[in-house]
Amino acid sequence: MSLLFFYIFAAIAIAGALGMVLNTRNTVSAALSLVLTMVALGGVYVLLGAYLIGALQILVYAGAILVLFLFVVMLLNLRQEAFSPQRQLATKIAAALIGLLVLVQFLVLIHGAFGTPAAIPEDFGGYRQVGTVLFTDYVLAFEATSLLLLAAMVGAVILAKRKID
Amino acid sequence: MLIVIIKLLFIILVIMAAFLPIITWVERKQSAVMQDRVGANRADIFGIRILGLFHPIADVLKLFTKEDFVPDGAHRVLHLLAPVIAMVPAIMAMAVIPYGGVYRFGDLELNLVVADIDWGMLYIFAVGSLATYGAVLAGWASNNNWSLLGAMRASSQMISYEVTMGLAVVGVFMVYGTLRLPEMAIFQDQTFRLLGFVELLGLVQTLPVWLDWIRLPMWGIFLQPLGFLLFLTCIMAENKRPPFDAPEGESEIVSGYHLEYSGMRFGLFYTSEFLEIPVIGMIVTTLFLGGWAIPFLSQETVIGVATPLFGEGLATAFCMALHVGTFLLKVIFMIWLQILIRWTLPRFRYDQIMDLCWKMILPLSIANILVTGAVVLFIRGLQ
Amino acid sequence: MVPIEHAIALSGILFAIGTVGAITRRNLIVVLMSIELMLNAVNVALVAFSRLWGNLDGQIFVLMVIVVAAAEVAVGLGIVISLFRNRESVNVEDVSLLKW
Numbered sequence: 001m002s003l004l005f006f007y008i009f010a011a012i013a014i015a016g017a018l019g020m021v022l023n024t025r026n027t028v029s030a031a032l033s034l035v036l037t038m039v040a041l042g043g044v045y046v047l048l049g050a051y052l053i054g055a056l057q058i059l060v061y062a063g064a065i066l067v068l069f070l071f072v073v074m075l076l077n078l079r080q081e082a083f084s085p086q087r088q089l090a091t092k093i094a095a096a097l098i099g100l101l102v103l104v105q106f107l108v109l110i111h112g113a114f115g116t117p118a119a120i121p122e123d124f125g126g127y128r129q130v131g132t133v134l135f136t137d138y139v140l141a142f143e144a145t146s147l148l149l150l151a152a153m154v155g156a157v158i159l160a161k162r163k164i165d
Numbered sequence: 166m167l168i169v170i171i172k173l174l175f176i177i178l179v180i181m182a183a184f185l186p187i188i189t190w191v192e193r194k195q196s197a198v199m200q201d202r203v204g205a206n207r208a209d210i211f212g213i214r215i216l217g218l219f220h221p222i223a224d225v226l227k228l229f230t231k232e233d234f235v236p237d238g239a240h241r242v243l244h245l246l247a248p249v250i251a252m253v254p255a256i257m258a259m260a261v262i263p264y265g266g267v268y269r270f271g272d273l274e275l276n277l278v279v280a281d282i283d284w285g286m287l288y289i290f291a292v293g294s295l296a297t298y299g300a301v302l303a304g305w306a307s308n309n310n311w312s313l314l315g316a317m318r319a320s321s322q323m324i325s326y327e328v329t330m331g332l333a334v335v336g337v338f339m340v341y342g343t344l345r346l347p348e349m350a351i352f353q354d355q356t357f358r359l360l361g362f363v364e365l366l367g368l369v370q371t372l373p374v375w376l377d378w379i380r381l382p383m384w385g386i387f388l389q390p391l392g393f394l395l396f397l398t399c400i401m402a403e404n405k406r407p408p409f410d411a412p413e414g415e416s417e418i419v420s421g422y423h424l425e426y427s428g429m430r431f432g433l434f435y436t437s438e439f440l441e442i443p444v445i446g447m448i449v450t451t452l453f454l455g456g457w458a459i460p461f462l463s464q465e466t467v468i469g470v471a472t473p474l475f476g477e478g479l480a481t482a483f484c485m486a487l488h489v490g491t492f493l494l495k496v497i498f499m500i501w502l503q504i505l506i507r508w509t510l511p512r513f514r515y516d517q518i519m520d521l522c523w524k525m526i527l528p529l530s531i532a533n534i535l536v537t538g539a540v541v542l543f544i545r546g547l548q
Numbered sequence: 549m550v551p552i553e554h555a556i557a558l559s560g561i562l563f564a565i566g567t568v569g570a571i572t573r574r575n576l577i578v579v580l581m582s583i584e585l586m587l588n589a590v591n592v593a594l595v596a597f598s599r600l601w602g603n604l605d606g607q608i609f610v611l612m613v614i615v616v617a618a619a620e621v622a623v624g625l626g627i628v629i630s631l632f633r634n635r636e637s638v639n640v641e642d643v644s645l646l647k648w
Contacts, residue, residue, distance in 0.1 A: 006550045010558045017562055017585055020578070021569035027577060028240075028305065034581050035298065037562075041588055042291075044558070047550055050595045053610050055287040057591075060614055063294025063327070065584070065621050067301065067320055072625045073577060074305050074313065076632050091572055099568040106560025114552050118602030125598075125607060127284055127344060133604045134611065141608070145615045152619030159626030162633075 006047050012040035027073045031066060038062040050125040172279045176259050179493075184443050185436065186221030188500060192439075193220065195501070196508045228432035236308055236425045243306035248426065248433030251299025255440045257292045261285040262447045263347040264492045265457050266354070266464055268481050277457075277489070278347050285346040286338070289448060290331055293403065297323045299437070300405070300412060304422035315421025318515055319405060319412035325522045326402040332530040333395035336537035337452055340388050349385075350456030354463050356380040365547055382460040385453035391533050393453045395526055400448065402518065404441040406503065408510040409518055446499030454495050457488040464488070555596035562589035576631070576638040580624050587617045 019033030038061045045054035123129050134142055194217070197204025206217035235244050265277025282288055297320050304316020341349045359379045364372050386393045402409040413421040423434055450456060459467065464484060471480035513521070562585060569582030591610045598606025628638060635642055 003550060006554070010554070013558065014561055014565070017565040020581060020585065021565055021573070026240075027575060028243075030578055030581065032243075032302075034585065037585065038588065039295070041592060044555070044592060045595050048555060048595050048599045050598065050607050050610070051284050052287070053591075053595060053607050055284055055291045056611070056614060058291040059287070059294050060618060061584075061588070063291065063297065064324055065618055067297050067324060068621060068625060069577065069581060070298075070301055070305075071317070071320060072628060074301075074316070076629070076638065095568045095571040098571065099564040102564040102567055103560055106563070107557060110553055110556045110560075114600060117549075117552055117600050120599070120602045124602065124604070127287065130604060130607055130611075134608055138608050141612055145612060148619050149615065152622050156622040156626040159623065159630050 002047050006044065009040045009043040009047065013037045013044065016040060028070065031069050031073055034069075035062050035066050038066060048125075049120065052125060052127045052130045168275070169279060172277065175264075176279065180259065180443055180447075181256075181440065185439055186225075187218075188439050188442055189221050189224065190218055191500065192504050192507075193217070195504045199505070199508050225432070228429055228435070231428040233428040233430065238308040239425065240306040240308075243302050244425070245430070247299050247303035247306060248430050248437065249299075250302060251296060252433055252437035252440065254292045254296040254299075255437050255444050258289050258444050259447065261288055261346055262451055263350050263456060264447075265485055265488045266351065267347070268485050270478055270481060275485075276347060277485070281345070281347055284344050286334065286344045286452075290327070293330075294324075294327055296404075300422050303426070303434070307422070307425035309425055311420075312422045312424045315412045315424070319422060322405065322409065322412060322515075322518055322522075323403055325519060326399045329522055329526045329530055330396065330399040330403055332527065332534065333392055333399055334452060335530075336389050336392045336533045337385055337396075339534075339537050339541050340385070346451050346456075350451055350458060353382065353384050353455040354458040355383045356461060356463075357383045365544065367547075380461070382455055382458065384455040384458075384460075389453070389533070389537065391529065392537075393449075395530050395533065396452070397449060398521075399526060400445050401503065401506070402522070404438075404445060406438075406441070406445070407507040408512050410512060411515040411518055442500055442503055443496055445503065446496040449499055450492065450495040454499070456495075457492040459487060459491050550599075552596050552600045555599075556593055559589045559593035559596065562586075562592065574639050574641060576628050576640055576643075577625075579640065580621065580628070584617060584621065587613055 013036075016033045016035075016037030020030045020037070023030040023033065039058060042054045042057040042062065045051075045057055121129075194204045204217060205220050206214060208214070208217060208219040208223040210219055235241050260279045261282055263276075263278040265275075268275045268277075300319035300323065301316045304312040304314075304319065307313075337349075338344060341352050343349060343352075357380060358372065358377055359381050360372060360376055363369055381387050405412050413423050423431060426434060458464075467484045467487060468480050471483050474480070475483060566582045566584075566586035566589060569585065570579050573579055573582065591613055594606040594610050594613070598604060598610075631643060632638055
């Protein structure tokens with residue numbers, strides 16, 4: 001049953017990603033396809049046993065980061081983009097080749113490379129375990145990310161100001 | 166599986182189908198009583214008026230029969246989808262809220278919550294953050310400047326208050342020690358001595374027995390009063406409930422992102438707004454007002470008293486009915502409180518709303534976390 | 549029980565789509581979104597491997613990646629807004645002053 005849900009969520013995620021990349025008419029629709037992908041990936045994380053990460057994916061990514069994208073797209077009120085003729089074909093072929101290379105690399109290399117998943121305790125991926133590991137083993141990384149967020153906040157405010165006074 | 170469907174049906178039939186029309190009627194009548202007027206009482210069926218209780222039916226009929234149009238140049242799919250996206254998070258949030266405890270009927274263990282998730286409160290936050298898209302898409306898809314303005318206001322207000330909403334309840338999580346909502350309700354089923362801190366600080370060896378009788382139920386509102394006030398403010402602002410309804414300010418931006426919606430599309434927005442009233446009530450009840458717990462009467466006491474009278478199974482069923490009734494009473498109290506706040510306070514200005522969030526509620530909630538953490542560690546160290 | 553190979557395959561497919569998007573698209577905002585998609589693909593791989601080895605380090609790394617992505621989006625969109633104010637366009641062709 002959870003296998004069926006995994007395939008459904010994976011299909012929705014890939015469909016959303018394709019909808020975002022292949023959408024040339026409307027940037028808002030592209031952002032909304034990406035929202036669909038994020039929510040589907042949240043479901044994938046929960047199926048893989050990462051409950052805290054799944055909740056945070058929806059809370060942070062789908063609920064805040066993509067709202068920020070939508071905000072900017074709506075504020076800037078962009079028109080549709082026009083492809084210049086000569087660059088179009090070469091770029092598309094190169095991109096398709098690179099994409100195919102990445103895909104083949106993943107699908108060929110991983111075939112039969114893994115053993116069985118390890119046996120995990122009941123509370124694996126829950127907020128208690130992840131929180132304990134985060135605040136004991138990785139507390140330096142945690143504090144460093146708080147500084148990173150402070151720097152990003154200051155940077156974003158300064159960049160978006162009209163006049164620095 | 167059948168039991169899950171029955172629990173779902175309880176929520177859908179009681180909260181959505183029964184509460185929702187009555188809440189619209191209560192809003193009208195309570196505001197009328199507060200403003201010393203009669204309120205809506207004209208709708209009748211064959212001349213029988215019963216105080217205007219037919220008005221919700223009249224409202225629904227009106228919304229169904231209005232013209233359903235999409236404005237020129239609007240994005241048709243998003244215009245249709247936005248009210249649905251606004252309504253779904255409100256419904257989904259009801260899935261983890263316990264409206265009863267855990268009852269044993271022979272070898273059947275009945276836990277009156279649809280989904281007993283270990284990270285229940287995180288689920289509510291995650292689902293609530295998706296509600297932003299309803300307002301934003303409605304405003305953008307309408308191809309109207311007023312709507313876009315309302316959408317911008319709505320999105321920044323909702324994202325800001327999500328942050329402080331999460332921080333305001335961290336103190337509650339520290340005190341309860343869990344994010345599971347049924348476990349929080351079970352924790353609040355006990356009472357604590359009001360003067361127990363005297364014994365804890367070592368000032369006296371044991372309290373005299375007659376002072377032991379001064380007890381309070383161990384509800385979140387007594388353990389975290391500041392958290393209750395902050396969370397109530399934040400969740401009302403998150404759901405754009407008046408007095409925080411600048412995004413749909415009727416007098417400023419001509420109804421904001423609701424502008425280009427009529428007929429049943431507006432009906433969905435209307436329903437989602439009035440659905441969020443009991444959902445706010447249910448969340449605040451579970452976190453702060455003791456959930457389904459009867460004050461001063463724990464579940465064992467009630468079952469112990471009722472078993473000689475009714476017999477084992479019937480006593481448990483009686484206790485279950487009492488608990489569900491208590492839960493619904495507390496939700497009704499919260500609904501009354503929200504309508505009272507709505508019709509007392511004038512609408513806040515938009516920059517006042519943002520100032521309140523970032524300059525007043527955020528520092529207060531962080532201070533609440535610090536003080537609560539210190540007190541919890543202190544008490545644990547003393548025990 | 550989710551087979552880990554399929555989760556890694558999902559990660560690979562999303563990464564490939566993100567790469568194609570980041571290379572091909574002209575709209576700067578869509579390029580940023582493709583980069584976000586690539587970061588999400590990496591997150592899926594990390595969570596899958598964390599599940600495979602039963603080690604929580606992968607999930608901590610995912611938290612760090614989410615935080616870094618949030619910071620990067622904030623600053624990146626700030627740059628896009630400044631760029632738009634100066635040039636009235638978010639086409640990547642229009643910001644090619646350093647191109648030879």
